[in-house]
Structures are given as C-alpha cells and as structure tokens.
Amino acid sequence: MAAISDVARLAGVSKATASRALSGRGAVADETRRRVEAAAAEIGFIASPAAASLVTGRTMNVGVIIPFVNRWFFGEVLEGIERALLAAGYDLTLYNLADHGPERARVFDFFLARKRVDAVIAIGVDLSEREIASLEQRGKPIVALGGAEAGVPSLTIDDRAVGLLATEHLLHLGHTRIAHLAGTGAAAMPNSVHGRRRHGFLEAMTAAGLAPGGRAHIHETEMSMPGGYTGTLQLLGHPGRRPTALFAVSDEVAFGAFRAAEHLGITIPGELSIIGIDGHEYSEMFGLTTVEQYPGEQGRLAVDVVLRLLGEGEEADPLPDSGAPLPTRLVVRSSTTSAPR
Amino acid sequence: MAAISDVARLAGVSKATASRALSGRGAVADETRRRVEAAAAEIGFIASPAAASLVTGRTMNVGVIIPFVNRWFFGEVLEGIERALLAAGYDLTLYNLADHGPERARVFDFFLARKRVDAVIAIGVDLSEREIASLEQRGKPIVALGGAEAGVPSLTIDDRAVGLLATEHLLHLGHTRIAHLAGTGAAAMPNSVHGRRRHGFLEAMTAAGLAPGGRAHIHETEMSMPGGYTGTLQLLGHPGRRPTALFAVSDEVAFGAFRAAEHLGITIPGELSIIGIDGHEYSEMFGLTTVEQYPGEQGRLAVDVVLRLLGEGEEADPLPDSGAPLPTRLVVRSSTTSAPR
DNA sequence: CGCCTCGTCGGAACCGGTTCCACTCACGTC
DNA sequence: GACGTGAGTGGAACCGGTTCCGACGAGGCG
Numbered sequence: 001m002a003a004i005s006d007v008a009r010l011a012g013v014s015k016a017t018a019s020r021a022l023s024g025r026g027a028v029a030d031e032t033r034r035r036v037e038a039a040a041a042e043i044g045f046i047a048s049p050a051a052a053s054l055v056t057g058r059t060m061n062v063g064v065i066i067p068f069v070n071r072w073f074f075g076e077v078l079e080g081i082e083r084a085l086l087a088a089g090y091d092l093t094l095y096n097l098a099d100h101g102p103e104r105a106r107v108f109d110f111f112l113a114r115k116r117v118d119a120v121i122a123i124g125v126d127l128s129e130r131e132i133a134s135l136e137q138r139g140k141p142i143v144a145l146g147g148a149e150a151g152v153p154s155l156t157i158d159d160r161a162v163g164l165l166a167t168e169h170l171l172h173l174g175h176t177r178i179a180h181l182a183g184t185g186a187a188a189m190p191n192s193v194h195g196r197r198r199h200g201f202l203e204a205m206t207a208a209g210l211a212p213g214g215r216a217h218i219h220e221t222e223m224s225m226p227g228g229y230t231g232t233l234q235l236l237g238h239p240g241r242r243p244t245a246l247f248a249v250s251d252e253v254a255f256g257a258f259r260a261a262e263h264l265g266i267t268i269p270g271e272l273s274i275i276g277i278d279g280h281e282y283s284e285m286f287g288l289t290t291v292e293q294y295p296g297e298q299g300r301l302a303v304d305v306v307l308r309l310l311g312e313g314e315e316a317d318p319l320p321d322s323g324a325p326l327p328t329r330l331v332v333r334s335s336t337t338s339a340p341r
Numbered sequence: 342m343a344a345i346s347d348v349a350r351l352a353g354v355s356k357a358t359a360s361r362a363l364s365g366r367g368a369v370a371d372e373t374r375r376r377v378e379a380a381a382a383e384i385g386f387i388a389s390p391a392a393a394s395l396v397t398g399r400t401m402n403v404g405v406i407i408p409f410v411n412r413w414f415f416g417e418v419l420e421g422i423e424r425a426l427l428a429a430g431y432d433l434t435l436y437n438l439a440d441h442g443p444e445r446a447r448v449f450d451f452f453l454a455r456k457r458v459d460a461v462i463a464i465g466v467d468l469s470e471r472e473i474a475s476l477e478q479r480g481k482p483i484v485a486l487g488g489a490e491a492g493v494p495s496l497t498i499d500d501r502a503v504g505l506l507a508t509e510h511l512l513h514l515g516h517t518r519i520a521h522l523a524g525t526g527a528a529a530m531p532n533s534v535h536g537r538r539r540h541g542f543l544e545a546m547t548a549a550g551l552a553p554g555g556r557a558h559i560h561e562t563e564m565s566m567p568g569g570y571t572g573t574l575q576l577l578g579h580p581g582r583r584p585t586a587l588f589a590v591s592d593e594v595a596f597g598a599f600r601a602a603e604h605l606g607i608t609i610p611g612e613l614s615i616i617g618i619d620g621h622e623y624s625e626m627f628g629l630t631t632v633e634q635y636p637g638e639q640g641r642l643a644v645d646v647v648l649r650l651l652g653e654g655e656e657a658d659p660l661p662d663s664g665a666p667l668p669t670r671l672v673v674r675s676s677t678t679s680a681p682r
Numbered sequence: 683c684g685c686c687t688c689g690t691c692g693g694a695a696c697c698g699g700t701t702c703c704a705c706t707c708a709c710g711t712c
Numbered sequence: 713g714a715c716g717t718g719a720g721t722g723g724a725a726c727c728g729g730t731t732c733c734g735a736c737g738a739g740g741c742g
Contacts, residue, residue: 003698014722019700026701027719046455050395051698055727059391061434069423070416070622078410082437086444091457093402094435096423103427114387116432226626259626262603281411285567285600344728355692360730367731368689392728396697 002043011039022047053115061091062306063117065107067098067125071223072252072280073295077123077145080299088307093117097125108134119306121145124193127152141309145302147193153309155302158325159193162291163200165330166247166275169289171208174339175245175273178205179217181231181257183249186220194220197249197277217243221253228256229263236264236272244339245273251280251290254335258286273336279329287334298326343384352380363388394456402432403647404458406448408439408466412564413593413621414636418464418486421640429648434458438466449475460647462486465534468493482650486643488534494650496643499666500534503632504541506671507588507616510630512549515680516586516614519546520558522572522598524590527561535561538590538618558584562594569597570604577605577613585680586614592621592631595676599627610678620672628675639667 008018013036020026021036022045028036039045053059062085068074078094085092093116097104108131112120119141127142127149135142144154170178180201183194190199198218205211221231228248236242248254254276258268266272276283279292349359354377361367362377363386369377380386394400403426409415419435426433434457438445449472453461460482468483468490476483485495511519521542524535531540539559546552562572569589577583589595595617599609607613617624620633 004700005698015699016701016723017721020721023700027721029720032720048395048456048698050391050400050456051727052700053727054389054391054395054698054729055700057727069410069419070413072411075411075416078435079437082410082435086436086448086452089451091452092435094419094423094433095427096420107427110430111427111432115389115391225623229626256626259599282566285570285597345730346728356729357693357731358691361691364730368691370690373690389728392697393730394697395699395728396730398697 002045004045004047006043007036007040007045010043011036057115058310059115059118060089061093061117062303063093063095063112063120065095065097065120065122065125067096067123069096073146073250073278073293074123076295077299077302080296081121081303082299084300084303088303090118100128112140113138118310119143121302121306122149122152123302126192141306143302143305143309145298153305155298155305155326157293157328159196160200160203161325162277162293162328163197163247164204165200165328166277166291167201167204169275169330169332169336170245170247170273171204173245173273173336174341176208176210176339177241177243178210178245178247179219179235179243181228181235181246181248181253182218182220183223183253184220186218186249194223194249201247223250223253225252225256225259228253229260230256232257232260233264236260236266242266242272244271245336246275248274248276251276251278251283251288254288254290255280255282255286258288258335269335269337271340273339275336279331283331284333289333289336290331292329292331293326301326343386345386345388347384348377348381348386351384352377398456399651400456400459401430402434402458403644404434404436404453404461406436406438406461406463406466408437408464410437414487414591414619414634415464417636418640418643421637422462422644423640425641425644429644431459431648441469453481454479459651460484462643462647463490464643467533482647484643484646484650486639494646496639496646496667497534498634498669500537501541501544502666503618503634503669504538504588505545506541506669507618507632508542508545510616510671510673510677511586511588511614512545514586514614514677515682517549517551517680518582518584519551519586519588520560520576520584522569522576522587522589522594523559523561524564524594525561527559527590535564535590542588564591564594566593566597566600569594570601571597573598573601574605577601577607583607583613585612586677587616589615589617592617592619592624592629595629595631596621596623596627599629599676610676612681614677614680616677620670624672625674630674630677631672633670633672634667642667 004018005015008015018036021028021033022040064081066074066078082092095107097107113134120135122144124146126147132151142152144152146156182198185192186194186198189195217235219231219235221227246257248257254274257274261268261272268274276288276290279290283290345359346356349356359377362369362374363381405422407415407419423433436448438448454475461476463485465487467488473492483493485493487497523539526533527535527539530536558576560572560576562568587598589598595615598615602609602613609615617629617631620631624631
C-alpha cells in the first residue's frame with residue numbers, strides 16, 4: 001500500500017512533483033523524473049484510481065449496455081470494444097440489459113448516474129428520452145451502435161440498403177418467389193434494425209414488380225438458429241408452390257433455415273437459395289451467401305468516437321464518421337444459385 | 342453535483358450524521374434518518390463511489406476474466422454473473438483475455454492490481470502462480486469457474502465423470518466403434534477440461550474392453566461448430582469401417598458434426614449416433630442427446646462464493662459448495678439410438 | 683440522588699491523489 | 713548590470729465521503 005507520499009520521500013521531492021513526474025502532466029526536470037520513477041518502481045507504487053478520480057472527476061471507465069451476450073453480433077462487438085478500451089487504458093463495465101424492466105431503471109439511476117463511468121456505449125438498445133437526458137445532463141457522452149438513436153452519435157450500417165442488396169442478389173438470380181424471415185417486430189417497428197431490413201426487402205420486391213403479399217412471404221421470428229428453424233418450417237412446410245429463395249434477417253436465422261430445409265428434404269441451393277446478413281464466423285462452413293458486416297471493427301470505432309468525445313483523441317485522425325453508414329459487403333457462396341425454371 | 346455536506350446542511354445535521362443515516366451504518370435516530378433521506382431525495386444526492394472507495398478501500402466492483410465471449414458456455418456464465426452481481430449492487434468489469442500475451446500481464450499488473458476491483462472471477466483460464474499470488478497478496482479473493490485451479494476456490498463440473506457418462510450412454514446402446522471429438526490440447530494437458538473429458542472417454546472404453554487406438558478414434562479440434570465440422574470430416578471421411586457413434590466434447594462441436602454428416606450423406610441417428618456436452622440452447626432444435634450443465638447458474642454460484650469471501654453473505658445459507666462438483670444431467674434426445682447390427 | 687450506560691450526534695482527521703499559486707533561480711535581452 | 717521570462721519545485725487546499733473519538737443528555741440502577 002505504497003502511497004505517492006512514500007515515493008516523494010524516497011525520491012527527495014514533494015508530493016506535487018512526484019505526481020507531476022508520474023502522471024506526465026506539468027513540467028519536471030528529466031533528472032527528477034527519473035529519480036521519481038526509480039523510487040516508484042522500487043517500492044512498487046500503484047496509484048489509487050479512486051483518489052485520482054475523486055479529484056479529476058474521471059473514472060477511466062466506460063459503461064457498455066448490451067441486450068444479449070450470446071448473439072454473435074453482440075459478442076463480437078463486445079470483444080472489439082473491450083480490446084480497444086483496454087488499449088486506451090480504460091476499463092469496461094458491462095450492463096446486460098434486455099428489456100425495459102425495473103432492473104433497467106435501476107442501472108440508469110443507480111449505476112450509470114453515479115460517477116462510475118465516464119461515458120456509455122449502447123449496443124442495439126433504444127434509449128428513452130429520459131435515459132439520454134439523464135446521462136447527458138451529467139456530462140457523460142453516449143454513443144449508440146446498431147439502431148440509430150435520435151440525438152446521440154450513432155454508428156450503424158444502412159440496414160435498409162442491406163436488405164435491398166440481399167434481395168436484389170436473389171432477384172438477379174432470377175428468383176421471383178422470395179420469402180423473408182424477418183426479426184421480431186419488424187412490421188410493428190419500422191425504424192428498428194429488423195424493420196429497416198424488411199423495408200429494404202419490400203422495396204426491392206416492389207421495384208421488381210413483385211407485389212409483396214402476392215408471391216412474397218414474410219414471417220417474423222426470433223433472431224436465433226431455432227427461430228430460423230421453426231420460421232422456415234412455417235414458411236415452407238405447407239404444400240403448394242414454395243418460395244425458391246429465402247432472405248434471412250441474420251446469418252444465425254439462416255443457419256436454422258438450413259437445418260429446416262434438411263428436415264424437409266429440400267436441397268440447397270437446388271431447390272432453395274438462402275442469403276443472410278452478418279458475416280457470421282460460421283457462414284463459411286455453411287457456404288452461406290451473406291452481406292457481411294464487421295461488428296468487431298464497429299466496436300473499435302465506437303470506442304474511437306467515445307474517446308474523442310472524452311477529449312482523448314483530440315485532433316489526431318479526422319475520421320470520416322460523419323454519419324456515413326458503416327461498411328458492408330456482399331459475399332457470394334454456395335447457398336444461392338439461379339432460380340430453377 | 343450535490344455533495345453530502347449539502348444534504349447535511351439541508352437536513353440540519355452534521356456530515357457525519359448524514360453519512361451514517363444514508364449508509365445505514367452506525368446509530369441514527371429514526372426521525373433524523375427520515376429528515377436526512379428527505380433532504381437527499383430533494384436535491385438528488387448521489388454518493389460518489391470514488392470518495393467512498395478511497396476511504397473504505399472497497400470498490401463494489403468485481404473483475405471477470407473470460408477467454409471468449411462468443412462461445413455459448415462463456416456467454417451464459419457471463420450473463421449469470423452479471424445478473425447476480427448487479428442484484429448485489431456490484432459492477433462487473435470485463436477482461437477478455439484469451440492467451441498469455443503481453444496484454445495479459447498488463448491487465449494483471451495494471452488493472453487488477455490497482456484498486457479497481459474487489460475480487461476476481463476467472464472463467465476457463467488457468468491462472469499462473471504469479472498471477473494468483475499477485476492478487477492474493479493484495480487481498481483480492483479469486484474464484485475460478487471451469488478448470489480447477491490449485492489454491493483458489495473452484496467451481497466446476499466433474500468433467501471426467503461427464504465424459505464417462507456420455508461414453509457409457511453410447512456403450513449401453515450397443516456401440517463399439519465410438520469416436521471422440523476432443524478439444525484442442527486434450528492429450529497434451531490431461532488436467533484441462535478437454536483432457537478430463539477425454540480421460541472419461543478412455544476410461545469408459547477401457548472398462549468396456551474396447552482398447553482405445555484399436556477401434557476407438559480420437560480427433561482433437563477447435564471448440565466450435567466449424568471445428569466439429571472439419572473434425573468429423575476427418576474422422577468419417579475416409580473409407581473403411583466407420584464409427585457408429587460420436588462423442589463430441591461440446592454441443593457446438595456436435596452441431597458441426599451434424600452438418601458434416603449431412604454433407605457425407607450419413608443419417609443420424611441411423612448410421613451415426615451423436616452425443617454432446619453442455620445443454621446448449623440450440624440442442625433441442627438439433628434433437629441432440631447431451632449431458633447438460635447449467636452455466637448461468639454456475640455464474641450465479643460463483644458470485645455467491647465471491648460475495649461470501651468479501652464478507653457480504655456472512656452466515657446466511659451454509660451452501661454446500663465444499664468442493665462438490667456442479668450438477669449435470671444426461672438428456673436423451675433423437676440423435677442417439679441403438680447400434681446398427 | 684449520584685453514577686454509569688447507552689443512544690445520538692458533531693468535530694475533525696483521514697483516504698491518496700491533483701492542481702493552484704507562489705517562489706526561486708538561471709538565462710537571455712536591452 | 714537591471715529586468716523580464718520561464719522552467720522547476722514545494723506548500724497547501726481540495727475532491728467527497730467515512731470513521732474515530734469525545735460530548736451530551738436521558739434513562740436505569742443501586
């Protein structure tokens with residue numbers, strides 16, 4: 001429990017000089033700095049973050065709010081954030097908040113409002129006005145990732161464009177009976193990620209003269225492999241002319257569709273083409289055509305923005321995150337092919 | 342920016358009394374407490390954790406070290422820990438440490454050694470002597486989860502028994518040509534989770550008079566679905582008498598095996614029985630027979646132990662975590678059946 | 683009725699850093 | 713040679729709580 005006063009005494013300087021020497025702020029003669037550093041090393045001095053943050057008001061800690069840990073996208077983002085934060089000397093405090101329960105209010109009022117974090121990164125959760133106000137009022141920057149928030153800097157891919165792109169890929173292959181496995185609430189919440197991807201689908205279909213509801217089918221399902229499985233069974237299980245292509249809202253959902261197709265004896269891509277969204281780690285194994293996004297990199301970017309807002313990056317790189325959507329890329333594999341005639 | 346001195350002034354008491362009233366420590370008259378609480382509520386007083394931890398030495402923060410976020414088991418454990426910690430008023434600081442890189446030393450020396458956390462929960466990472474000593478020396482309790490650590494309280498299932506149980510299930514079904522998809526390093530590190538499961542497999546095979554190496558095959562692979570996929574292709578892809586049953590070291594690996602079997606035109610369970618370990622969220626969808634474990638509950642338990650070590654739970658429930666292995670359960674589904682004759 | 687005990691409370695020290703301010707001193711300039 | 717300048721340093725206040733210790737009054741006991 002060596003304190004800075006011990007270091008100062010050992011180095012023969014004042015506490016003030018020791019602090020300046022170790023923190024790098026303020027002018028200290030080179031020779032003095034070396035003496036102080038040597039003294040600190042000798043007694044194994046470790047500064048108390050509590051004492052520092054008490055006076056500076058900075059905790060060197062960023063809160064991350066995330067609804068799921070075990071969905072691939074979120075896990076990847078979290079890893080990216082963690083790495084970037086660690087490199088910058090920040091700690092990451094995790095809040096796993098799915099719904100708007102009492103838990104959530106408690107986290108905002110009790111944990112985040114306290115001086116436990118300097119900033120907040122919210123992944124895939126829509127913050128309420130009150131929640132945003134509560135944080136901003138205390139001068140804590142917020143950055144949203146996935147799901148644009150009004151009033152706070154948001155990093156997100158263009159989900160509508162991605163839905164459009166995926167659907168157009170299927171259309172270009174000659175498919176006309178195309179189904180969409182959408183995420184829960186896609187129709188009810190047009191501004192959600194699911195809603196925007198659905199919108200892109202509808203837009204492409206309409207532009208191709210394929211009135212949705214006529215031959216296009218949309219089924220909403222949970223964002224998981226079992227969700228894709230049961231959803232696909234619903235979509236393709238009944239007799240009649242089946243869709244020849246399926247646009248799944250995420251790769252995990254698409255994986256479930258693979259399994260359902262196998263169960264139904266439908267071959268891929270012969271009888272059914274499947275495209276997903278994400279660029280999931282497993283998509284190569286499935287041979288899944290997908291629109292890739294890069295969640296790890298997105299997490300890193302979110303940290304960049306946060307650090308800039310905290311006045312760390314200062315000038316440095318100008319970073320063109322001026323509202324431009326994050327990059328995505330169509331990767332064609334073996335799960336999509338020309339429509340059977 | 343309301344400080345406790347403001348509360349005290351408003352309530353007409355001293356800082357000392359205000360602190361006692363709000364923290365619940367020390368004797369305060371009921372009427373005084375009510376006045377202080379009313380004053381605190383009125384000006385929206387929020388205590389500074391930095392100030393409190395500076396003097397008490399407690400941060401109300403627990404560090405969690407985890408090698409992956411995106412493996413189901415780890416994600417589930419993390420969620421369980423988060424929930425339990427939050428309920429107890431603790432924050433969770435996440436450290437995503439896979440290998441023994443320089444990053445890792447930095448986390449231990451710079452982050453954990455500082456007074457940023459009160460305790461550490463290490464999931465599936467083997468701590469070095471030095472790392473353990475460094476934490477214990479500073480009075481920070483450590484709890485290990487999955488992969489027993491010498492010298493620190495460890496929560497873990499009995500991996501050898503689980504491997505035994507899974508293999509015996511296949512043996513009871515009459516299988517004699519049984520392959521094991523083991524985790525990386527299973528042979529090289531007999532005390533690892535992978536090593537112990539492999540050991541259980543060998544033990545069951547030997548007891549059944551089936552000399553490993555004769556008709557039993559072991560292949561080591563990455564703990565993921567693609568790992569299971571390529572591993573299974575290796576194991577079953579070449580001609581000759583194939584195994585009729587497969588014991589996969591984890592459910593995710595088993596899922597990959599399903600996919601590989603489909604690719605090879607092998608029916609399940611007709612030509613190949615598959616059993617996994619974990620009780621993965623998706624195992625029901627696959628109809629996978631598995632030995633379930635309960636990672637969310639394990640995380641909760643780890644928090645219980647940590648809180649006890651921090652002197653929170655004090656007496657309360659005696660909790661029989663006296664080294665007894667965590668619960669597991671064999672769940673038979675449609676992926677295993679009698680050996681073909 | 684005197685004394686002890688206990689509940690209640692205030693004053694003040696303290697946790698361990700950071701930073702403002704004043705001061706010294708060497709150096710360059712006119 | 714007088715003076716301004718700025719680097720380098722120390723003293724002390726301060727961040728916002730917690731806790732030790734002592735004071736005080738009321739009630740119980742002998």
